[in-house]
Amino acid sequence: MAKTSTKNQWKAWLYLLPALVILAVFTVWPIINTVRMSMLKDYNGLAMIGGKTFEFGFDNFKSVVEYEGFANALGNTLLLCVITVPISTMLALLIAVALNSIKFIRKAMQTIFFLPYVTNSIAIGMVFMAMFSMIGGSATLEPDSVGLINNLIVACGGKAINWVNMGSSKFANMAVLVIYIVWNALPFKILVLLGGLQGVNKQYYDAAKIDGTSRFRTFWRITVPLLSPMIAYVVITGFIGGFKEYSSVVGIFGETMGPTGTDATNNMNTMVGYIFDSLKENNQGGASAAALILFAIIFAVTMVNMYVSKKKVHY
Secondary structure, X not given: OHHHXXXXXXXXXXXXXXXXXXXXXXXXXXXXXXXXXXXXXXXXXXXXXXXXOOOXXXXXXHHHHHOOOHHHHHHHXXXXXXXXXXXXXXXXXXXXXXXXXXXXXXHHHHHHHHHXXXXXXXXXXXXXXXXXXXXXXXXXXXXXXXXXXXXXXXXXXXXXXXXXXXXXOHHHHHHHHHHHHHHHHHHHHHHHHHHHHXXXXXXXXXXXXXXXXXXXXXXXXXHHHHHHHHHXXXXXXXXXXXXXXXXXXXXXXXXXXXXXXXXXXXXXXXXXXXXXXHHHOOOHHHHHHHHHHHHHHHHHHHHXXXXXXXXXXXO
């Protein structure tokens, strides 16, 4: 039996060959090429085809770190991850628990909550920009001159806030981004956690009812531990997605990555945005170096999350 299996292995490799070729061409080689380009100072692909040679070293990494807007892009990325991932995970868990207890409209609500996930993020970002925008960019405008959110604030007796227009504060810009990213991240996390809840053995909850356990204690001592594998998954994928955040900033602020008038040291650019900016300037070596720096950060954070998961997750 073992000889037959070994004899027919070539068929399995033959079936896998197209996928392996595609994987090598479009995944493995780009990774190797990115590492290569990051090590070549002032690398330019067209110039290399023309016969130009480039000095080998770590100058691209040095120029990325020393760039005046790098610290701002890295800080924005880290801040968005630290704020949005815990908030979106907790909200998704609460909503999933609520949906799991409302059986007669569960499917309809699942569809409604999933809509943001299948909607173009740039288009939704533009909608958010319009909701928080104010015509003229002044916080003293009349209610009919501001967006939906400021109209609600004014209707409740408050003053219109300059959220995203010229002259707005970075705190206001970050608040809008956080709201958008949390809202956009909820559908996927809700579905994952809801699927986990539906697989929980109901005997645990029946036993808790018999013992007269409170709802909060049931949630904290039964639901959360049993859902810990799914929670760990959405947290890890949330951090990975957060570090790759880019389209939300473009959708709200456009290619300037911030309100009109802000410079590279104070806009809402992210690490992925910095990589795209480098590519626009034909700085392929710098973009590759920044991509590897981002990869190293994501890898480190993922390893930390996985280490913590081993201690806290109950399988």
